[in-house]
Amino acid sequence: xxxxxxxxxxxxxxxxxxxxxxxxxxxxxxxxxxxxxxxxxxxxxxxxxxxxxxxxxxxxxxxxxxxxxxxxxxxxxxxxxxxxxxxxxxxxxxxxxxxxxxxxxxxxxxxxxxxxxxxxxxxxxxxxxxxxxxxxxxxxxxxxxxxxxxxxxxxxxxxxxxxxxxxxxxxxxxxxxxxxxxxxxxxxxxxxxxxxxxxxxxxxxxxxxxxxxxxxxxxxxxxxxxxxxxxxxxxxxxxxxxxxxxxxxxxxxxxxxxxxxxxxxxxxxxxxxxxxxxxxxxxxxxxxxxxxxxxxxxxxxxxxxxxxxxxxxxxxxxxxxxxxxxxxx
Amino acid sequence: xxxxxxxxxxxxxxxxxxxxxxxxxxxxxxxxxxxxxxxxxxxxxxxxxxxxxxxxxxxxxxxxxxxxxxxxxxxxxxxxxxxxxxxxxxxxxxxxxxxxxxxxxxxxxxxxxxxxxxxxxxxxxxxxxxxxxxxxxxxxxxxxxxxxxxxxxxxxxxxxxxxxxxxxxxxxxxxxxxxxxxxxxxxxxxxxxxxxxxxxxxxxxxxxxxxxxxxxxxx
Numbered sequence: 154x155x156x157x158x159x160x161x162x163x164x165x166x167x168x169x170x171x172x173x174x175x176x177x178x179x180x181x182x183x184x185x186x187x188x189x190x191x192x193x194x195x196x197x198x199x200x201x202x203x204x205x206x207x208x209x210x211x212x213x214x215x216x217x218x219x220x221x222x223x224x225x226x227x228x229x230x231x232x233x234x235x236x237x238x239x240x241x242x243x244x245x246x247x248x249x250x251x252x253x254x255x256x257x258x259x260x261x262x263x264x265x266x267x268x269x270x271x272x273x274x275x276x277x278x279x280x281x282x283x284x285x286x287x288x289x290x291x292x293x294x295x296x297x298x299x300x301x302x303x304x305x306x307x308x309x310x311x312x313x314x315x316x317x318x319x320x321x322x323x324x325x326x327x328x329x330x331x332x333x334x335x336x337x338x339x340x341x342x343x344x345x346x347x348x349x350x351x352x353x354x355x356x357x358x359x360x361x362x363x364x365x366x367x368x369x370x371x372x373x374x375x376x377x378x379x380x381x382x383x384x385x386x387x388x389x390x391x392x393x394x395x396x397x398x399x400x401x402x403x404x405x406x407x408x409x410x411x412x413x414x415x416x417x418x419x420x421x422x423x424x425x426x427x428x429x430x431x432x433x434x435x436x437x438x439x440x441x442x443x444x445x446x447x448x449x450x451x452x453x454x455x456x457x458x459x460x461x462x463x464x465x466x467x468x469x470x471x472x473x474x475x476x477x478x479x480x481x482x
Numbered sequence: 483x484x485x486x487x488x489x490x491x492x493x494x495x496x497x498x499x500x501x502x503x504x505x506x507x508x509x510x511x512x513x514x515x516x517x518x519x520x521x522x523x524x525x526x527x528x529x530x531x532x533x534x535x536x537x538x539x540x541x542x543x544x545x546x547x548x549x550x551x552x553x554x555x556x557x558x559x560x561x562x563x564x565x566x567x568x569x570x571x572x573x574x575x576x577x578x579x580x581x582x583x584x585x586x587x588x589x590x591x592x593x594x595x596x597x598x599x600x601x602x603x604x605x606x607x608x609x610x611x612x613x614x615x616x617x618x619x620x621x622x623x624x625x626x627x628x629x630x631x632x633x634x635x636x637x638x639x640x641x642x643x644x645x646x647x648x649x650x651x652x653x654x655x656x657x658x659x660x661x662x663x664x665x666x667x668x669x670x671x672x673x674x675x676x677x678x679x680x681x682x683x684x685x686x687x688x689x690x691x692x693x694x695x696x697x698x699x700x701x
Contacts, residue, residue: 180580180593181575181577181580183587183588185575370571370573371573373571374571374572374573374584375584375588376557377531377565377567377571378560378585378588378632379558379560379561379588379589379636380557380588381554381557382553382554382557384588472553474533
């Protein structure tokens, strides 16, 4: 190479001068840092990730809540004994509890005593109530082994034959309704999440392609100076992976922040009417670890998606470049 | 090094832009490619540079049949050909130095291994002072020389230059021409596409004249 430079252009005075000391500048990346399209891409990715993460969080919340409803209710059944003439209520309660506890699948029984029954009726009848003066039905709570529930029909028949006025409520109607409702809610949530993800994927793909459109000349120059296709693709992939991750991380962080703020609000307002209302509806208003894991996965997925789109665009551009027939000169 | 036999090219279903072109670019040769605007000079250069495929005829590049060159082989063959584009094609986010070093960088070479070569080449083309300047602030002539330096950095076996004096004053044009002659003296085959008759008259070199899609060669 030195041979080539032995004879510099003779009348190029400036060219012969000593070069200025090189400024401390990092070598420019092959793909330029950020242009307007790049910044727009980061924003779009951030917004879509945020919305997707919220949708994901909401679905996990509803799913967890639904399973909590289902479990809490199906964990118990109630035996109700109506007072009747000549019925020794305490004996009947004891018998019913005994009968139920003998059934396989029943883990325990609990008789709601006089005081507790009075407390239950307090909102309607006020305090200072003597329960014995009123024909009030009494309850036995039967705790059920969820994995191996008892035969309710057999229990119902046995109760009816032994204790007149006893009725078994296994909450089945309630459970069935709630389960159906919860399943519908989760199905709708999953559908919304799926739509959200598809929209995110498409938005990311189109925004990446938009950002890539401004880089055609770079691909072309690299191609013509003898860069291999995989070198060019690698440069763009790396750049867009970082861009995608930046946007996705920002969106994911914002979503996590929303989750944290809600959890904090819920815990701070514990035992206030609003929180009780929210708790009644959603259970514990907190996104579980699955929600946070989902956010991390989402960020990774979107980063990879952005990189893959840029890769495909570069490869398509390069194969187009070699067969493209533009106007001649 | 490059050989055309009865090469024809048409864009899509249009008329043939180039017809029955037969030529040879020997090693260490120097030639002008000329003809009126729109005669197909750039197209012919693109065929030489393998960025277009002919619609008929045979092109042999460094002894290889163009139609059999795979896409994976292209970058390696292109590294043996230096091209100066009419519109320079410099990357605006890179300095003059980085633009010139680009062909070496894409080959995966470390900066320390080529820094001296790039600096010397830039001095040689008279851009020693403009090494760390971005292309948008360079003059037309400086951009031109940057593009030439980038084409030369890998010491190509053949240099293709498309209207390299199109954007510069006659004095600089003469200087650039001297640069090409010097390069040719050092062993690089040179093809200069130009319609500047004044430039061609300064050198007694082979002329390839394109007219109506046909090529006439004056040795």
